[in-house]
Amino acid sequence: MKKLLSLLLALCMVFALAACGSESTPAETEGAEPPAESTEPVSEEPVEAELTIMMSFPQFMDQWETYCRQFEAKMLEEENIDLTINLEMPSSGDYESVLQTRLTGDDAPDLFTLHSNNIQTYYEAGHLTDLTNEELAGKIYPDVAAMVTYNDMLLGVPIESQAWGPLYNKAIFEECGLEVPNTLDELRNVVEVLEANGYTPFMLAFQEQWVPQLMTALTLGGKVSGEVPDWVDRMNAGEGSYSEMEEIFDVIDLIMQHGTDRAMETGAEAGAAAFANGEAAMFVQGTWASGTIMSTNPDMQLGVFALPVNNNEDCTKINLSVSTTLAVHPSSDQMDLALKFANYVLDDEDSSALFESCSFNPLATCHTYEPASWVADANVYVTEGRSYKDLVLPSAVTDEQGRLLQEYYVGSVTKDDIITRLDEVYAQAIAG
Amino acid sequence: MGGSRRANLRLLLFCAPALIVYFVFKLIPAVSGIGYAMTDWNGLSQDYSFVLFDNFIAVFSDTYFWRSVWFTLKYVAVMVVVANVIALLLAVAIESRRRAKGVYRTIFYMPNMISMVIGGYMWMFIFTQVLYYMADNWGLTFLDHSWIGDPHYSFIAIIIVASWSTVGYLMIIYMAALQGVPADLLEAAQLAGANSRQCFFRVTLPMILPAVTICIFWTLNSGFQVFDVIYALTGGGPGRATQSVAMNIYEEAFRGNIRYGYATAKSTILFVIVMVITLIQLKVMKSREAEL
Known part of the structure; x- marks a missing residue:
């Protein structure tokens, strides 16, 4: 009898809750x-x-x-x-x-x-x-x-809205007497000088797939806007291929080979904190990471540069997106x-x-504040006309790029596998 | 007559809350899911069209899906053995103690009470920070592996975390079964000259077979649906090397192409696979039990 009572009570409560919901x-x-x-x-x-x-x-x-x-x-x-x-x-x-x-x-x-x-x-x-x-x-x-x-x-x-490119530590660059690179050869030189001075050139934080994905966003963006402006249109029509973009792996290889260890164990936040503490001189991340970086190290001298894809300066541009x-x-x-x-x-x-x-970029006439130094850095490129509109790729493709780059980093796929696979996924995405 | 009907009704009433929840939140979505599996709905737009079996046909040529099925099978096989062996060992060890049984039982059961996602993040910290700290500062270089980045080691990491959280639950079931083994049977066996190992394998184990059936059924079932540990620990990475079927389905439904109908088709196939395997398992184990 006691049990029946408690059951009835429980039922009553359920109904009471339901009644509250409808009221x-x-x-x-x-x-x-x-x-x-x-x-x-x-x-x-x-x-x-x-x-x-x-x-x-x-x-x-x-x-x-x-x-x-x-x-x-x-x-x-x-x-x-x-x-x-x-x-x-x-x-x-x-x-x-x-x-x-x-x-x-x-x-x-x-x-x-x-x-x-x-x-x-x-x-x-x-x-x-x-x-x-x-x-x-x-x-x-x-x-x-x-x-x-x-x-x-x-x-x-x-x-x-972002005007973004890889981040760099201005203090380290200054100490080594380095200038921001405009071509791939200059970037190679930067890497060499940094290593000669005992610095790790790149911060790698690949645990979350969207971070390695940024490398494709920047390199494809630069290459497409500088040399193959109709690539995305042709891809969407099913007539292009990632093999035209093979060049982007030159800089991706350079970054992966000269980066910090244990990249797959480092998340985006941990990477930003380590970068802020000077563990590497450059970090392929966007200006949105500035929050973590500046709160980890308020004295950080943070800069932004455009990632070179090849030796054509027209391809070395800043990514502009909303x-x-x-x-x-x-x-x-x-x-x-x-x-x-x-x-x-x-x-x-x-x-x-x-x-x-929030250190967002000013984007309307009502915004009258002085932007932060890294925002100003990027805006210099924009005013010089060295920026391009962020490429709009199907999100399945963007996702796949990040995953494949993780696998590329741990060595389970090759450059050719990536190109074939991305062509497949792109074809699927435009068909669906 | 009237009495038994009333008794039945009362029993049904007791089951009603659980049944209603099960019906509304599990059964109805599962059945309507099969309907969605035949559409090209993208989970967002208000209209969609029926494509009948196109989704199911597409699944058969989906290499990533079958790779995740293979990974899940490996995971289930290892988990069934590892988790059950450890749970049984712990249960026997604790049951054979005279004092402080409750303390050990609580300690080993505790991880089960922590949400798997939180546990996963805790372990991620251990694998990505603590182990490296130990390797770098204490010279324990055998710990210096890419625990998240190398598919081989991340599989081990996943098994460790998954066992850590499930073993306590299975242990409780085994302990309950062990307590049900009649003492006189064991005594008789001892008198007949059986050593402790013989006692365990010839008397105790056959007596607790029903519990073994339940535990294996449970590990199989939950193993096939594994999601939270892997999601929290490796995110299925690097790439898709540690992606389980459930994660593959989630990715299809909510990320990338957002093919909701197609994802539902995949989960229907997963459902069929799990059902067939558990049916076989139950049949085999039940027949074993009946013999004794």
């Missing part, structure tokens, strides 16, 4: 009214509302938390809305799968970040709102806006607030401080 839904929808009520006198009780935002950079959690709190305060003051923002930041490795699950499960966040390369796919799947007529549209620099525009519609607020973009989901039941938040990201008064604290 919360009307509570949320009530929040949809505030825009209409906002014109009423402020003496009214503030209207409650909720916004869910998903972002893919947990390393900037603090900065965005603060920014969300600022927005909440602003809404309470200006619109008399007692807004609660749920800011979710899954780790960047899992972000896409979490986001996809939420989008397909009809549980879309009101705002979410995505990579600008995926804008077309997400738009066609009906997950993006057109922001062309919002106030923010006029503020974004045209070059940057072009990267988040599809079919003449501005579909996202660019947040992270990665993280903030989008508004069309099914948001708080559309008005969601759009307000999107506009607030490029707010005239507060945006600069946010972008500066």
Whole structure:
């Protein structure tokens, strides 16, 4: 009898929980009214509302938390809305799968970040709102806006734009009397001099496949923009081949042969920390690693250079891309607030401080801060016209490049295997 | 009549919570998954078309998938032996102690209570930092291997971590079975002049065969679905050298080409493989048990 009782109790609790679940839904929808009520006198009780935002950079959690709190305060003051923002930041490795699950499960966040390369796919799947007529549209620099525009519609607020190349330790370069290399021969010379002075030239951190992948991003980008501008188009038409790009292995071999040991045991963060402590002079990573590097060693003199692919200086360029973009989901039941938040990201008064604290590059007219030294380094290349737009390859191919480079490093595949395999994966990706 | 019906109903009620959860979260997705396996859905768009058996046909020429199947088979084979042998040894060792049984039982069971992902990251730290520290500073050079980067050693690393976390669970099952072995049987065997090894292999082991069946069934089943240890430890790398079937399916569904339908087809095939193997195993083991 006792058991039956406890079972009944358990059942009761289950139903009670279920009841709670269903009650919360009307509570949320009530929040949809505030825009209409906002014109009423402020003496009214503030209207409650909720916004869910998903972002893919947990390393900037603090900065965005603060920014969300600022927005909440602003809404309470200006619109008399007692807004609660749920800011979710899954780790960047899992972000896409979490986001996809939420989008397909009809549980879309009101705002979410995505990579600008995926804008077309997400738009066609009906997950993006057109922001062309919002106030923010006029503020974004045209070059940057072009990267988040599809079919003449501005579909996202660019947040992270990068002008990036390998990082180097300026202090070590200065000590050895070295200049930034512009050709592959100069890079070989740099490696030689560094080794003669007892420094390890390259930091290798290959545990996560996206880090070795950066070598292909930079070398393919340089080679394609300098010598074979139609390569990606031909690849997408099924008429190109990675064998045209064989040259990129010259510099990849150079990096792998003159790097730190135990590369497969070093993660991206550990690598950045070791690099900051001077264990190597160069690190094929992007400026996004600057956070870890500068917090490990605040005195680090961090620089950025363009990775040479061959001896043609036209191929030695900086990669320019927009990665993280903030989008508004069309099914948001708080559309008005969601759009307000999107506009607030490029707010005239507060945006600069946010972008500066995350050391993002300035990308709109409202950004008036002095960029960090490494950002300035990269911007020199950009102003000299020595930059190219990040290549957009199918993500299966990008993934495969990273994995194959890991295998190449441990010696289980050869250069020719990689070329054959990448051609196969590319063919599959454009067919699917 | 009425009494037994009521008893049945009551039993069913007791099972209901578990059954409902199983039905809603396991059975329905599994069955509807077979439907998705026949589509080209990409997990994102709202419409998709039926491609019938195209996905299943494509799986047969997918070298990475079969390589991951081969890796998983190796993993399962090694795990079934290693984990069960160690668990049985531990169980016997602890059962033969007179004092402090509870302490040892708790200590060896503890890793099982830690989430495998956390355990995996802990071990990753050990393999990538602690072992190197020991190798560099204490001269233990036999530890200086590429534990994550060399497929050969990373397989050993995975087995170590996986056994570390599963052995405790199996040990508990074996201990319970050992306690059920009647003392008079063992005594009789001893009186008949059997030494301790004979006692174990001729009396104890046959008596605990049902537990062996359960444990092997469990290791087989969980071995085929292995994901979290490898994900946390090597991420399937270098390249795909330590990729299990579950990881291959995850990658197909959520990374790269995002071919959801195709990934579901793969998991249906995995399901069939696991089912066939466990059915054979149960049949073989059950017939053995019946003999005794």
